[in-house]
Amino acid sequence: MSDIRALAAGVVCVGFDGTSIDKDLEANLRQTPLAGLILFARNIASLAQARGLTDAIREILPDPIVAIDQEGGRVARLRDGVEELPSMLAVAAANDPALAEQAGAQVAFDLRRAGVNVDYAPVLDLALFDRNTVIGARSFGDDPRRVAAFGGAFARGLLSQGVIATYKHFPGHGSTEVDSHLALPVIDLKETTLRERDLVPFADLLPSADAVMTAHIVVRSLDPDAPATLSQRILTGLLRDEIGFKGVCFTDCMQMDAIAKGVGSAAGAVQALKAGADCVLISHSFAVARESIDRIVAAVASGELPQPRLEEAFRRVQSLRLKLQPPLPLDAPAPHAGIGREIGRRAVTVLRGYAHADAAQSIIVTFEGATTEGVQGLHTEHATLAQGVPQLRLPLEPDARDVAAMLEKVRESGKRPLVLMRRAHVYSGQGDAVVQLAHAFPDALFVSTREPFDAALIPQAANVLCTFGDDAPSMAGLADVMFGGAPPSGTYPLHGGAIARA
Numbered sequence: 001m002s003d004i005r006a007l008a009a010g011v012v013c014v015g016f017d018g019t020s021i022d023k024d025l026e027a028n029l030r031q032t033p034l035a036g037l038i039l040f041a042r043n044i045a046s047l048a049q050a051r052g053l054t055d056a057i058r059e060i061l062p063d064p065i066v067a068i069d070q071e072g073g074r075v076a077r078l079r080d081g082v083e084e085l086p087s088m089l090a091v092a093a094a095n096d097p098a099l100a101e102q103a104g105a106q107v108a109f110d111l112r113r114a115g116v117n118v119d120y121a122p123v124l125d126l127a128l129f130d131r132n133t134v135i136g137a138r139s140f141g142d143d144p145r146r147v148a149a150f151g152g153a154f155a156r157g158l159l160s161q162g163v164i165a166t167y168k169h170f171p172g173h174g175s176t177e178v179d180s181h182l183a184l185p186v187i188d189l190k191e192t193t194l195r196e197r198d199l200v201p202f203a204d205l206l207p208s209a210d211a212v213m214t215a216h217i218v219v220r221s222l223d224p225d226a227p228a229t230l231s232q233r234i235l236t237g238l239l240r241d242e243i244g245f246k247g248v249c250f251t252d253c254m255q256m257d258a259i260a261k262g263v264g265s266a267a268g269a270v271q272a273l274k275a276g277a278d279c280v281l282i283s284h285s286f287a288v289a290r291e292s293i294d295r296i297v298a299a300v301a302s303g304e305l306p307q308p309r310l311e312e313a314f315r316r317v318q319s320l321r322l323k324l325q326p327p328l329p330l331d332a333p334a335p336h337a338g339i340g341r342e343i344g345r346r347a348v349t350v351l352r353g354y355a356h357a358d359a360a361q362s363i364i365v366t367f368e369g370a371t372t373e374g375v376q377g378l379h380t381e382h383a384t385l386a387q388g389v390p391q392l393r394l395p396l397e398p399d400a401r402d403v404a405a406m407l408e409k410v411r412e413s414g415k416r417p418l419v420l421m422r423r424a425h426v427y428s429g430q431g432d433a434v435v436q437l438a439h440a441f442p443d444a445l446f447v448s449t450r451e452p453f454d455a456a457l458i459p460q461a462a463n464v465l466c467t468f469g470d471d472a473p474s475m476a477g478l479a480d481v482m483f484g485g486a487p488p489s490g491t492y493p494l495h496g497g498a499i500a501r502a
Contacts, residue, residue: 004307007314008296009033011273013065013250015283019045021056028286029060032293035279035317036065039116040077047081047114051330054115063321065279067118067166070107073137073469075121082110085340086477087137088123088154089451090347090468092146092493097153103343104157104165106336111163113332117324118164120213120250122154124201126174127494130425130453135174137451137468141493142174144200152205159210161335162325166250167205169215170239171228172198176217184218184227184258191221206245210320213250214277216258226275227258230268235276248320249276253283254292266291270299274306278313344467344477349490351455353463357445359389359483363415365406365437367422367430369396383475385420386483396427403433407440417444418482421454422470431457447478452494466492 015038016025037057044050054066068077073087083106085091091100104122111119124147127139140150155165175198176185187194206212214229222238223231229251239245251272254265263271269280269292282289299305348355368382390413392406410417419437424430431454437444438458445463448454449470458464465481465488467474480486 002297004300004310005293005297006033007310008293008300010035011278011296011310011313011317012269012280012282012289012293013038013067014286014289015040015253016286017042019043019049020053021060025286026060028290029057032290034061034064034289035321036061036067036118038281038283039066039068040283044078045080047078047110048330050078050114051327054327058115063324065118065317065321065324066116067120068111068116069120070111070116071121071123071138072103072107073471075138078110078114078116082114083107083334083337083340084471084473086344086347086471086474087469088140088150089127089137089493090474091154091343092140092150093349093466093468093490094343094346095491095493096346097149099339099343099346100150100153101157101160102336102339104154105161106157106334106339108158108161108163109328109332109335112161112325112328113330115327116163118166118211119158120166120168121158122151122165122167123169124148124151124167124205125169125172126198126201127451128174130451133423133426133451139174141495143495144197145204146493148201148204151201155205155209164210164320164323166211166213167202167209168213169217169252170202170206170212171215171219171222171234172202173215173217174198184216184262186218186220188220194219194221203243206239206243209245210247210323211250212239212245212247214252214272216252216256226271227262229259229277230263230271230275232275240276248278248316250279251277251281253281255282255284255288266295270295270305273310273313274304278316340473341476341480344469344473344475345480345486346477347468347474347490348478348481348488349452349466349468349492350488351464351466351492352461353445355445355463355465355481355488356485357416357418357482359386361415362389362418363410363413364389364391364418364420365394365410366391366420367394367396367398367424367427367433383470383472385418385475386479390415394430394433396422397429398433399429403429403436406433407436410437410441417441419444419446420449420470421446422450424454424457434458445482449474452492466490468493
């Protein structure tokens with residue numbers, strides 16, 4: 001293998017299919033000295049299996065990056081045998097940076113037991129628009145300084161337990177509602193606005209950070225021509241020269257449609273390195289990774305990609321790999337066992353009225369269904385709020401007959417409805433249903449279980465809560481408050497939000 005090809009392979013991380021290393025993948029890895037591999041839910045069946053997989057990776061690649069997206073909430077690839085965390089918006093609602101740091105430490109502990117050493121978290125994007133579900137509850141909020149405080153605390157927790165934190169998605173994905181997994185978002189805001197808002201968390205934290213991940217977005221006031229991932233003005237001029245970032249710049253996955261359907265994944269890999277990125281992520285295909293490496297080698301040979309730029313990227317990646325920590329024993333004692341449920345409980349926020357309910361006198365109305373979200377993939381699981389309490393399950397987008405039947409069943413039950421909303425502000429049928437419930441049952445208790453914007457649909461409702469997630473620890477924490485008498489202590493984390501409080 002030529003030195004240039006080894007350099008090119010050493011700035012690429014790859015995802016793959018399956019829960020084990022088959023012969024073809026092993027052969028490819030032995031022939032191609034990659035920077036490392038990326039794990040997704042498709043690679044993980046259990047904690048023990050994940051550890052076996054990462055041990056096998058280390059037998060093939062020396063000191064590899066083994067990376068994962070483990071943010072908490074709906075973006076968590078590893079769930080079995082680990083402490084499940086609520087969303088980062090829930091962490092912010094719990095309103096305790098020390099708790100955020102403990103959350104990061106617990107995540108890192110679990111990742112190291114699985115043999116993972118780099119976490120593509122936390123998110124520093126701002127939650128600015130009610131229809132920006134690609135970020136949504138993944139964010140710590142809409143206040144830049146608060147996002148920096150909580151993001152920095154979470155990252156310190158990761159580092160305290162030996163996992164590299166990767167801040168994302170630079171220069172900020174919060175000012176667009178378009179999902180870059182599906183299309184190329186364009187942000188058309190004044191540079192002054194971006195500098196006073198979206199860029200603030202990155203400017204605060206990146207000068208001392210080990211890693212950052214780019215956003216596949218066009219920010220016209222910063223570079224009208226290229227997505228940030230491919231923009232020298234943004235990745236070198238802004239990120240390196242102005243902000244002073246010295247660590248490894250990972251691209252977001254180059255197979256996302258924002259890149260793949262534009263310049264193309266392999267050509268984009270070359271352009272990203274030219275722009276100032278250091279490690280190219282190819283999340284789904286070894287063939288695309290190999291093509292990208294071929295294009296990088298050819299670009300150096302032709303002079304399109306200066307060899308010193310590739311060498312610089314390689315050195316940064318190698319320096320990061322020297323910081324990586326070995327796995328922990330599977331049975332190592334957890335630093336913060338139970339923290340997920342504690343965050344879920346402390347995040348429960350009362351917008352209006354009262355949070356408590358009598359389980360024996362209640363009926364749960366819940367809107368459920370499969371959703372496909374770029375970063376998460378197919379979401380089908382819904383945690384149960386309480387066993388033994390009757391439930392009426394409706395689709396996320398119910399029709400008039402669904403709603404009429406539900407209203408009649410609630411009336412026949414004679415019980416108080418506890419309504420779990422899931423993006424009623426997005427699904428119009430669900431929105432109509434909760435408005436009708438609010439009119440028909442004035443004592444109903446409504447819970448906005450994902451992004452909190454559903455509450456704005458029912459200003460007439462007397463009792464409205466937010467959990468900022470519908471994952472298992474959030475539902476368990478809600479049950480502690482609703483049925484167990486725990487005090488609701490959450491602080492609403494979207495200060496620019498237009499949801500009225502009574």
